[in-house]
Amino acid sequence: MSGSLRHVYGWLLLTPAAILLIAFTHYPTVATLVESLFSRGSAIRPSKFIGAANYEAMLDDPVFWEVLGNNLWFALGTIPTSVALAIAMALLVNRALPGRGFLRLAYFTPTILPMIAVANIWLFFYSPDIGLLDNILGVFGLPGHNWLGDPDTVLGAIIVMTVWKEAGFFMIFYLAALQTLPPELEEAAKLEGASRWYYFRRVVFPLLMPTTLFVLVNAVLNSFKLVDHLFVLTKGGPDNASNLLLYYIYENAFSYFDANYAATLTVVLLVLLAIMALAQFFFLDRRIHYR
Amino acid sequence: MSSLAISPNRWSIVEALETAAAWLLAIIWIAPLLYAFWAAFHPSEYAVHFNLFAPLTLDNFREALSQAPFLRYGFNTFILVTMLLVAQFVLCTLAAYAFARFEFRGSNIAFALVLVQLMITPEILIVENYSTLVELGLVDTITGIGLPYMASAFGIFLLRQTFKSTPKELEDAARLEGCGLFGVLWRVYVPLARPTYLAYGLVSISHHWNNFLWPLIVSNSVETRPLTVGLGIFGAPESGVDWSIISAATLLSVAPLLLAFLLFQRQFIQSFMYSGIK
Numbered sequence A: 001m002s003g004s005l006r007h008v009y010g011w012l013l014l015t016p017a018a019i020l021l022i023a024f025t026h027y028p029t030v031a032t033l034v035e036s037l038f039s040r041g042s043a044i045r046p047s048k049f050i051g052a053a054n055y056e057a058m059l060d061d062p063v064f065w066e067v068l069g070n071n072l073w074f075a076l077g078t079i080p081t082s083v084a085l086a087i088a089m090a091l092l093v094n095r096a097l098p099g100r101g102f103l104r105l106a107y108f109t110p111t112i113l114p115m116i117a118v119a120n121i122w123l124f125f126y127s128p129d130i131g132l133l134d135n136i137l138g139v140f141g142l143p144g145h146n147w148l149g150d151p152d153t154v155l156g157a158i159i160v161m162t163v164w165k166e167a168g169f170f171m172i173f174y175l176a177a178l179q180t181l182p183p184e185l186e187e188a189a190k191l192e193g194a195s196r197w198y199y200f201r202r203v204v205f206p207l208l209m210p211t212t213l214f215v216l217v218n219a220v221l222n223s224f225k226l227v228d229h230l231f232v233l234t235k236g237g238p239d240n241a242s243n244l245l246l247y248y249i250y251e252n253a254f255s256y257f258d259a260n261y262a263a264t265l266t267v268v269l270l271v272l273l274a275i276m277a278l279a280q281f282f283f284l285d286r287r288i289h290y291r
Numbered sequence B: 001m002s003s004l005a006i007s008p009n010r011w012s013i014v015e016a017l018e019t020a021a022a023w024l025l026a027i028i029w030i031a032p033l034l035y036a037f038w039a040a041f042h043p044s045e046y047a048v049h050f051n052l053f054a055p056l057t058l059d060n061f062r063e064a065l066s067q068a069p070f071l072r073y074g075f076n077t078f079i080l081v082t083m084l085l086v087a088q089f090v091l092c093t094l095a096a097y098a099f100a101r102f103e104f105r106g107s108n109i110a111f112a113l114v115l116v117q118l119m120i121t122p123e124i125l126i127v128e129n130y131s132t133l134v135e136l137g138l139v140d141t142i143t144g145i146g147l148p149y150m151a152s153a154f155g156i157f158l159l160r161q162t163f164k165s166t167p168k169e170l171e172d173a174a175r176l177e178g179c180g181l182f183g184v185l186w187r188v189y190v191p192l193a194r195p196t197y198l199a200y201g202l203v204s205i206s207h208h209w210n211n212f213l214w215p216l217i218v219s220n221s222v223e224t225r226p227l228t229v230g231l232g233i234f235g236a237p238e239s240g241v242d243w244s245i246i247s248a249a250t251l252l253s254v255a256p257l258l259l260a261f262l263l264f265q266r267q268f269i270q271s272f273m274y275s276g277i278k
Helices: A003-035 A053-059 A062-092 A100-112 A115-126 A132-139 A154-178 A184-191 A196-207 A209-225 A228-233 A245-254 A259-289 B002-041 B059-067 B070-101 B107-119 B122-136 B142-150 B153-164 B168-176 B181-192 B194-210 B213-218 B227-234 B243-263 B265-277
Strands: none
Touching (some): A003 B070, A062 A154, A062 A245, A100 B002, A115 B227, A154 B002, A184 A196, A245 B213, B002 B059, B002 B243, B070 B107, B070 B181, B070 B194, B227 B243, B243 B265
């Protein structure tokens, strides 16, 4: 195709998608930055430029720190466990064993359910006294507990549920990776008399490293983006003990109607996501070099 | 030497143990969902009393349907997902075609800017995107729920990869036959990318069927509310709704997707796998 026409056609084909991407990704990113520098407007006092004052207020906001800490604990609680379980699941169902199709299905099914439905099911497990968990404890003569109402257990309860939801999703990537390993490796390990654990630790796990990095990045992203369950389970409570950053942004924007503070918090989330994007870039880069 | 003699035996014992572990884990994993089925199909007094002879009933479903318009919610979700899929296919195909076959000026920068959306998804920017919808007058419309997701960086990325791997000779042959710009796209690139469309389509359907936060913010009437939002406001524990009825409502909401998944497991799992590996 002739030179200049190529540029015109290229841009014309891109235009419909570009308009929407700019409108709902690039423009709002910039607008969020701008909004975070303005004060909250009201009927009598219009919004005005206040520089970094929103950020100073945020640093003084104990809820902000609590929410950020919760996000950190939530990530630390869900990611290593679900990744370890995902590897275990993939290893278990990677060989011929009775009912393999059903086993894979059982592990993967929570992935296909909406988080809101999962929360509905688990809400009943956790509800005090009448809930399934307390009923099971009761059989063993143990006392019931208000799992979601106690600030000490609420985050743990949500972490367990999230691990259940996510492990099967990560499993499929490990399954795909395991299928690319040559079977001779295991044969050789058997002949050498290596224990299965040794074979896994020294051979399989290092070879799964690229998959683990990919899964880790996804898991970290999910831990910041996934807040649906809070709407059903706790509404961030009790006393913000289970509140996460994106849910706190939602509360500020749509419950307290402070769009400027919500924008300030969104900037923090954007910075965190940018750091992860760079990390992913770095990891993917390394993966190419070392192959 | 002795290790050689013992190890095959030892491995087989370990394998038996592993099979048992795999089944135990699977039973634990499927139990919450099975429990939801149990609660939904039995009268509420059996919600925590497991008895093989407990009477089966459909009353919980009838009750859930009478308390909230789940059929309407389901219809809304269906319209939303269908509209999104068609729009995504069209927009992403055109953009991916541009990136794959037209080395236009600034295409590298433009592609990098597209990829930003992989990280900054529209629900991160709820505050600003909501004001944009207000200005467009699209609050509380199904179009408004779908609009931010129609140009999907993920779809553009996947299709670009696929189009790039299509042999150039096929395009040249089609041109000799008299195909124009869109003729080549429609007759060569799109048909050869069918597996990518299937994979992307299944991932997109699952994602938007289950999406909650953005639809919650945008919709506020029965006519626009998708299933997830309807379910979210239905199960408020303060209202003291019966567990069995909530379970029935939950199953109603997930049934279409779950059924599709059970029927086409292979395709679903392969699609998720494929879209993750890229």
